Amino acid sequence: MVQMGQDIGCAKAWLEAGNVVGIPTETVYGLAGNALNTDAILTIFRVKNRPAFDPLIVHTDTPAKLSRFVTSLPPAAQQLADAFWPGPLTLLLPKRNNIPDLVTAGLPTVAVRIPNHPLTLQLLAELDFPLAAPSANPFGYISPTTARHVADQLGNQIPYILDGGPAQVGLESTIVGFEDEVPRIFRLGGLTQVQVEAVVGPVTVQTHSTDNPAAPGMLSSHYAPRKPLVLLKPGQSLTLTDEVNPDRAGALVFREPVGGIPNGQQRVLSATGDLNEAAKNLFAHLRWLDALDLDLIYAETLPNTGLGAAINDRLRRASVQQ
Numbered sequence: 560m561v562q563m564g565q566d567i568g569c570a571k572a573w574l575e576a577g578n579v580v581g582i583p584t585e586t587v588y589g590l591a592g593n594a595l596n597t598d599a600i601l602t603i604f605r606v607k608n609r610p611a612f613d614p615l616i617v618h619t620d621t622p623a624k625l626s627r628f629v630t631s632l633p634p635a636a637q638q639l640a641d642a643f644w645p646g647p648l649t650l651l652l653p654k655r656n657n658i659p660d661l662v663t664a665g666l667p668t669v670a671v672r673i674p675n676h677p678l679t680l681q682l683l684a685e686l687d688f689p690l691a692a693p694s695a696n697p698f699g700y701i702s703p704t705t706a707r708h709v710a711d712q713l714g715n716q717i718p719y720i721l722d723g724g725p726a727q728v729g730l731e732s733t734i735v736g737f738e739d740e741v742p743r744i745f746r747l748g749g750l751t752q753v754q755v756e757a758v759v760g761p762v763t764v765q766t767h768s769t770d771n772p773a774a775p776g777m778l779s780s781h782y783a784p785r786k787p788l789v790l791l792k793p794g795q796s797l798t799l800t801d802e803v804n805p806d807r808a809g810a811l812v813f814r815e816p817v818g819g820i821p822n823g824q825q826r827v828l829s830a831t832g833d834l835n836e837a838a839k840n841l842f843a844h845l846r847w848l849d850a851l852d853l854d855l856i857y858a859e860t861l862p863n864t865g866l867g868a869a870i871n872d873r874l875r876r877a878s879v880q881q
């Protein structure tokens with residue numbers, strides 16, 4: 560069974576031997592392996608059951624190391640890196656040849672990020688290679704925000720999880736790519752569009768659902784619990800139809816429980832209406848509801864401001880398409 564702890568030396572030893580380990584970040588937990596070692600990358604894909612067409616993010620600890628894996632940095636990328644690293648920002652940059660094509664799914668760009676977690680930053684500082692790390696969940700399932708989440712799902716396939724406590728942001732990083740040096744957001748995450756625009760000016764957001772994963776971005780169905788998740792429209796209040804037994808329904812709500820469903824089957828994201836708190840709770844609450852014996856889970860749409868936009872994006876992808 561998997562070991563969990565704060566032993567950086569242990570994580571380092573497994574990684575240097577070509578194994579994969581769970582690592583904490585401020586966004587979600589990652590399933591990390593040597594980004595320059597094809598065997599380690601193959602293990603990541605196998606453990607996650609991830610299709611090879613979905614590229615990985617490469618993690619490092621200092622901007623000075625960037626030139627080891629990327630050939631150039633557009634000025635806007637430099638500005639964003641200066642403003643937000645370490646932090647929940649991933650940049651798509653032209654890759655050097657030492658990054659295996661497996662990591663980037665054959666794309667000419669590599670996704671790079673400096674995560675903001677003291678244990679993982681120290682681990683990266685002690686390694687002489689960067690870490691490829693997707694979120695540490697089986698492909699398509701809810702991302703993990705605690706070491707326990709990782710152990711519950713991948714514990715029989717990996718030797719070690721570096722336990723850095725609950726993730727402080729709770730949503731994956733915001734992904735920014737560049738076309739002719741013009742920045743564009745490909746995934747909304749722990750950094751808001753407003754924060755990005757404060758540094759580089761207006762940007763377009765291109766996170767539309769796609770089932771064509773050759774295009775950068777994400778699949779339309781993702782982050783999903785096993786139970787059907789029914790997303791209520793903005794402002795829509797819950798009305799149970801005759802087919803739904805309220806005792807078999809759960810709800811993920813923003814500020815307070817809704818009527819009609821037992822309170823013990825509801826999770827409140829933030830009683831004070833704080834979107835940062837809601838983001839931090841989102842995936843743990845979804846997992847909690849998914850573990851109950853229910854037929855379906857309702858979710859409220861949150862205000863689309865601040866982190867609310869990224870939360871709503873995750874809820875849409877987690878929901879049954881209507």
Ligand code: TXA
Nearest residue numbers: 586588589614615666668669670693694731732775776
């Ligand atoms: O916060 C995060 O980003 C977490 C932590 C562990 O760092 N990682 C994460 O990785 O969310 P993952 O693999 O679950 O999501 C990575 C996303 C995928 O949607 C993938 O398609 C996209 O990044 N991606 C990676 N490389 C890309 C590239 N070269 N071009 C376009 N999209 C890319």
Ligand code: MG
Nearest residue numbers: 693694695702
């Ligand atoms: Mg993921």
